[in-house]
Amino acid sequence: MKTMLVPVDFSQACDNALDYALKFAQKAKLHIHLLNVYDYAFVSTDPYIWVPSSDELVEENLKRLEIMREKIHQQFGKELKVTCHCQPGTVIDTVNAFAEKHHVDLIIMGMQGGGFVSEKIIGSTATSLMRESVCPVMGIGKEVKFHGLDRIVLATDHQDADYKKILKPLKDLIAIFQAHLYVLYVVEPVVKLEEGIVTGLQVMRALEDIPYTEHTLAHDDVASAVSQFVEDKAINMAVIIPRKHSFFYSLFHEPNTKKLAFQTNVPLLALHE
Template identity: 30%
Template sequence: MKRILVPTDFSEHAENALKVAAQIAIKNNSEIFLLHLLEIPTQLNDAITGAASIPEVMLFMKKAKEALRKLKEKDYLKDIQVTEKLRFERAFDGILSCSNENEIDLIVMGSHGISGIEEVLIGSNTEKVVRLSDAPVLVIKKGTKELKGTNFVFASDFSKEIKKPFKKMIEFSKIFDAKLNLVMICSPNSFKPTALSEKIMNDFITEYNITNYSTHIYNDVNIEQGIINFSNSVNANLIGLCTHGRTGLAHFFTGSISEDLVNHAVRPVITFKI
């Protein structure tokens, strides 16, 4: 993971994500792309085409560049190659396009977390990036300034379709020399007998050269709650899982475990696109 994208709105949440990205960059000799998106208010849109309010837009740009420069000078970024990016674009659109254009290997984002009707109707920018990003997305939760990563829970159904993202997960875990807690969650809606679950996991694992891991089967009322409760039981530092990136009506009716965890888990979450 040589190229890490860190979107920032200069908030405490975003800076915590940057600190974690710096930690990963030092361990992996990575470059950080520091991105700020300017979402110009509607009344200033004409300024982009050269009409009124150009001074206001120039002021926004100047202040954003100053803030990026100050952030780049932080001690924890010393000796790390940092490339600044400033774009006029909606947040999640700009993050995804910047990721694709620069062949980003990992996106690290801070999350404020949302719930209730706001979650249903709007969703967070972080949630949208998790759903649509081709690169893995690491979501840093409130108060996390360092990723220990030594106790890593990866939850899956261990089907054939996750083989490719599973390799990316192993690559990420090696950065921290993490212990992998591989878990299959069984719920009333996704029940499998224990013997079958064990066979699926064991058959899957034999294809990979990993040693520092354990396998678990955990029963709960639903998959999301099972992942959270299991992670609590092993005192995990990080939760990982795969996402299908569903959109439109399919996403509205089925929801996304990855996006729910991004909003509700208190631990950092990393997602890998199937």
């Protein structure tokens, strides 16, 4: 794990996510990319309304990013490598294209804005990225603070998957932070025993060099089950895999993602197949 991307929209939610990301990156020795995405789609027919040009928007936002970088270096030192970018487009497509081009290993972004409108936009953007991103995405709720990562829960179900590939980023994080991993199977109240055995073996092979403990909960409300486990075990990061047609996929539709992220007050990391 070498690079991190933090989408920046200069909101309060972004500020909190950036603070978490900086402390995370300092510990993990990651290169941070700050990316501001602007949608230059506003057109006014009113001659009395001034609309900045695309070039003016880029210049202004890059200035704000550079000020942000200077403050970061004052607080964390110039050893923490930070690069600033400003690009036009829609957030999901632009972030994914940037992540592929720059070989980003992890995206960290805020889960909630300062008001109702920004909350809905940021919330839905974070949720969509968690479903559709080309790399792992960590959502940071407005109350989440970085206190290290020593207890991580991987919450999953009994669906077949290439766990060796999916869990590699998680294994990297565990190695960096020397964390203990809990594997929590949350299953529907009625599930076939043989399904659980097969999945358990797949996960065991993928985590063969990582110490972990296994737990199983039969529950029809995934968010409540994971939130309770996080509280009981003093977990400081929850990890889930948003696969279509899985019991867990419902988490990635509003308001379930917010419910889980905000009830637990821990980062929510989405891994992908």
